[in-house]
Amino acid sequence: MKNITILGAGLVGSLLASLLARRGHQVQLIEKRPDLRIKNWEDGRSINLAMSERGWQAMRAVGVEEQVKKFAIPMYGRMIHDTKGNLAFQPYGKDNQCIYAVSRSLLNQTLMNEAERHGVQLVFEHKCTSIDLQKNTLEITRITPNKAESEEKSTLQPDLIFGSDGAFSAVRSAMMKRPLFNYSQDYIEHGYKELTIPPTADGNWAIEPNALHIWPRGHFMLIALPNPDKTFTCTLFFPWTGNPSFEQLQTKQQILHFFEETFSDILPLMPDLTEEFFSNPTSALLTVRCFPWTYKDKVALIGDAAHAIVPFFGQGMNCGxxxxxxxxxxxxxxxxxxxxxxxxxxxxxxxxxxxIAELALQNFVEMRDKVADPRFLLRKKIDAHLNQLFPDQWIPLYTMISFTTIPYFDALEVGKQHDAILDKIMEIEGIEDKWQTIDYQSLLGAD
Known part of the structure; x- marks a missing residue:
């Protein structure tokens, strides 16, 4: 039995704590923020997330799948909104395959409760202020209600430390001081801001709840995911600078004019748009890559601490x-x-x-730009058609990532092979009219 300290009681830390405690280890979970179950964390993180098969596999591993399903909302595809307000539905898979919108807060609370049920000791409002990798000691300091560090410090010496403390991990910072530790962080030129579509006057959903809504606008986009209280959380992914950009939207009039021109169908559904735009934080998006993730048999990074990614494949949580x-x-x-x-x-x-870091960056271009392109949509139709014809040999990339547990690396490699084949198919003259009648068997050399 090991004495294990996990830094960071977010989604990944809380899940890991349960899995280790179930094995009989003595687990302590340390979190600098207050107990989420008493006081909600207002830290600019996304309110809801997309749960796909990899996430459900983890929920089954700790026995909370049914609990989480109670507040998860199925989304069967993308609902694309063009500039004129026309809608086009693009299903994610076949046979009603879907991903689920889940509340970050409710999911985290569920996982914390499960960890506690297995004897995990949760310590809130304590921050790791230093780590000695050689001695395997860490100093933790109590955080006061106004978020300052207090004089109350204690030193822990567990057998094993896990850093599940996010993209700006304290554990990783300690590891970075060691020789041969490789690290990079890459910001994209877009930030994001969350906004809300409230329920209608009669308490119903304002738009279709069982879809992930996308307003693709070339270099930027807005998306919306449903919440159990019949609201939608919208996220505007938008450049920090340039034209248009967050930098340019400084007044109420500028915001309203921009939404009227760009997202005209959603503007009437957002009565608090300008207030939220000014009060909600604008957050950055980055990819973190590092290696090694471990030190001897004493320290390991997990989740975003090891590999923060951009959110455009909905896989950050699922990967963690x-x-x-x-x-x-x-x-x-x-x-x-x-x-x-x-x-x-x-x-x-x-x-x-x-x-998955590479795929998430690629998917941003697909979501903000290509989903509105007729040639791209035809390519997607052919991709799905090939899957119907050869279900065992041809699995679309999105299906491999979201509806299976095929390793991400394998999915990426197969996806590249598919792309090369689809490129050739799209070059066939008159493909728009004859894509359903082509002899794909000879083209693919399929059995």
């Missing part, structure tokens, strides 16, 4: 949850040999994390 599930499976294989466990864990996850 999969880290935990894979680690749990590796513990089964190697019993208590933590040197081997951590080494196998980082090697097996690094290539997959890099793959």
């Amino acid at each position: 949850f999969e880290d935990c599930v894979v680690l749990d499976e590796i513990i089964d294989q190697y019993n208590n040999d933590w040197n081997t466990i951590l080494s196998v864990y980082e090697k097996s996850r690094k290539s997959n994390a890099d793959a």
Whole structure:
């Protein structure tokens, strides 16, 4: 039995705590913010998230799938809104395959409760102020109600430290001081701001709830996900500078004029638009890559601390949850040999994390730009058609990522092969009219 300290009681830290405590380890989960179950965290993070198969696999691993399903809202595809207000529905998969909108707060509370049920000690309002990797000690300091560091400090010396403390991880900062630690962070030129569509006057959804809504506008976009209280959380992904940009939208009139011109169908549904625009934070988006993720058999990074990604494939949470599930499976294989466990864990996850980071950046271009392109939509139809004809040999990339647990790296490689084939198909003269009658079998050399 190990004495394990996990820094960061967000989604990944809370899940990991449960998985380790179920194995009989003594687990302490430390969080600098107050207890989310008493006081909601207002930290500019997304309010709702997309849960796909990798996430559900993790929920099953700790037995909370049914609990989470109660507040999860199925989304069966993308609802595309053009500049004239016309709608086009693009299903995500076949046979009613869907991803789910889940409340970050409710999900985190569920996972915290589950961790506590397994004997995890949760310590809130305590921040890690220093880590000594050699001695495996960490100093934690109590945070006062006004978010300042107090004089109350204590030193812990667990057998094992997990850093699930996010994109700006304190554990990773300590590891960065070691030789041969590689690290990069790359911001994109877009930030994001969350806005709200409230329910209608009679208490109903203002737009279709069982879809992920996208307003693609070339270099930027707005999306909307449903919440259980019949509101929608909208996220504007928008350049920081340039024309148009957050920098340019400084007055009430500028905001209203921009939305009237760009998102005319949604403007009447957002009575608090300008107030929210000024009061809600504008947050940055970045990709973090680093390696190694572990130090001896003593320290490991997991989730965003190891591999923060942009949100455009809806896989940040799902990937972090999969880290935990894979680690749990590796513990089964190697019993208590933590040197081997951590080494196998980082090697097996690094290539997959890099793959989904790349795919998430690619998907931003698809969502903001290509979903409105008729040629791209035809390509998607052919992709789905090939899957119907050859269900075992041809699985679309989106399906592999969202509805299976095929490793991200493998999905990326297969996706590249598919792209090369689809490029050739799209070059066929008159493809628009004959895509349903082509002899794909000979084209693919399928059995």
